[in-house]
Amino acid sequence: MDVVSPELTSLLPDEIMDTEAIQDIPQSQPDRTTVSSDPGDNTSVPMETDTPVAPENLGLCSDAPEQIQALTTSTDSALNICSESQIPISITSTASPLLTLKPVLTTCIATTKTTDSVTGTIVTTGGLQKLSAPFTISPGNHQIILNKVASSQATEAAKSVGTSPQIIKQEGQKLLVTAIGKSGQPIVLQLPHTGTKPGVSQTSGETKSQAPQFKVVAVGGRSELKPVIGGAGNQVTTLQTQQLKTVQVTVVSVASPTSNASQKSVALPVNVALGQQILTVQQSTSASPVKLATSQTTAQNIKPVQTVGGVQGSQFKTIIPLATQPNVQQIQVPGSRFHYVRLVTATTASSTGQPSGPTTSSLQTAKPMVVSTGAVRMSVPIVPAQTMKQVAPKPLTSAAQVVTTTQTQQRLIMPATPLPQIQPNFTNLPPGTVLAPAPGGGNVGYAVLPAQYVTQLQQAPFVTLASSSGFPASTGIQTQARLPLNGYCDCFANGEFCNNCNCNNCFNNLEHETERLKAIKTCLDRNPEAFKPKIGKGKEGESDRRHSKGCNCKRSGCLKNYCECYEAKIMCSSICKCIGCKNFEESPERKTLMHLADAAEVRVQQQTAAKTKLSSQISDLLMRTTPIISSGGGRLPYTFVTKEVLEATCECLLEQAKKAEQTHQPQAEAERMILEEFGHCLMRIISSAGKAKADSASISC
């Protein structure tokens, strides 16, 4: 059963239309398209009062699912899709050519509960493979508006055909679809084909026909997405989220359907007031809160999601607000081989995934999704990097720009300000890193960086590295190699600023940032791998580290620090071009050297330990022997032998001597009495000292 009328379909941008899908569209649809589900369809979309749907698996569609992962942003105006229960969201028409997803039950609140869930009902047509339109989600009215910025032509067309609004109504679904004009804007929604195409089995192993899954992932806040699969039979895609929560990051992931029809990338501008939030989009893994109801074939194509805020398990990225400077935020990340992360403010982002071949893997053909609105831009690389191409951002409406990254090609973001000629290029950023400009011209961007870099971001140096790929040919900067900025300098080669080194005429500092940037670009033009670590992992499956390029030693036998492999304490590999290499596993020279080195290291350690122990003992001895007059510390009895104590002691002794004299004691007895008194004095001193120490300890505690 077709849901979308030809008129409605014709209004869709060509880029989102699936020709094969269109063929399925009946041509006899009225202008005002009202789609009702087939009463006899046993796969009807369950209603709230209808078929109970398990929160974990809302399999409304058994076909191969497409998946859209959407992360909502946090706080004030995040994507607040929430409801107290699994509320179907109907796509209602509006006066404007807007496709509005509207919850039937408007129980959403701005601050959603973790248990809140939303079930969105999205029109899926037999012929309409995808729906694309600017996408607005308004927490206030609980509407998801598509094609907000539809062209006037679309509006006129809609009026002319009397389809303003066109309504696609799914029986029992309250599914309303407005006219969707050709906006030429990024296409966002991918709607499933009818369930006649080969599907992919979901996690449950059940074969499903194609159906988009919309998932909302809350990053930064605990949120779970519940894939909702629209039933192919009733051609309805249900969007449902559970524990939807306003979060800081909106991630949208789209799993492509498995139809033979070419899957076009879908960019969905979403008018979600994200504030100045970062948008990170990645494929998610099982660790991700995003629950993918995809087949195994799909899963294997999924790149690890690098989400923010703990969504991803192993590769957490940290969102670093890059505020203050418009368009550019420069970050030095020592040790990362690139220290600069630049945020590019753009008007829009349009990422187009490669058309997917006929496959049952939904995510393999997933499309990067760009969600942008006047207030928010979201860039969502959904497609695996290998199959994803970076496309030049399409200018949309605003000055903001979202750039998506690929996973295979590491690119560096070049600053537009100092080097405007350099095209923005995101390299070396973690896959899936999304740099989003601040809405409203705030020019606040965010970079998702490995957590270990975060602490280094406070450093002053701000430079942006750029990879050579995608850069226009450098002009007039080839001479930069003659500057004190070249690969010879380890600091520079490591992507670091020179600091306390012996450079002469050093330009590798902030004072010469322009030159440095040029030099960086030159180096990258020459060698895109210049700033990448030389020591990395070997081939897949190899756990040992390996030199990325291999050494080229000729005389050292790779057993001296001249050899980079040996210096890195790794053995030479097949990629090394060394001559007379002795740096291999069974090399006796290497073993001997290793033994010697180990022995030397042991000696050094022993010496260090001995020195440490001796120092400790000396310190302890000093502590014992040095009277501590001041309060605290180890007070000893004799520290209490002050002048006053001595005088008192002497008086006691004199008094005892006087007493012995008065009693006419013999001298020996007199001495005994005096010594005995002296002993008593010492005992009192010791007692007082101990008491004072105990009191001090009690006070300190």
Added chain:
DNA sequence: GAGTTTGAAACT
């Protein structure tokens, strides 16, 4: 510390 050796990177 000066001089030599070495190999990576730059250059041709």
Added chain:
DNA sequence: CAGTTTCAAACTC
């Protein structure tokens, strides 16, 4: 891609 040059670190004395 190969040969040469430049350079700085490693090494030796």
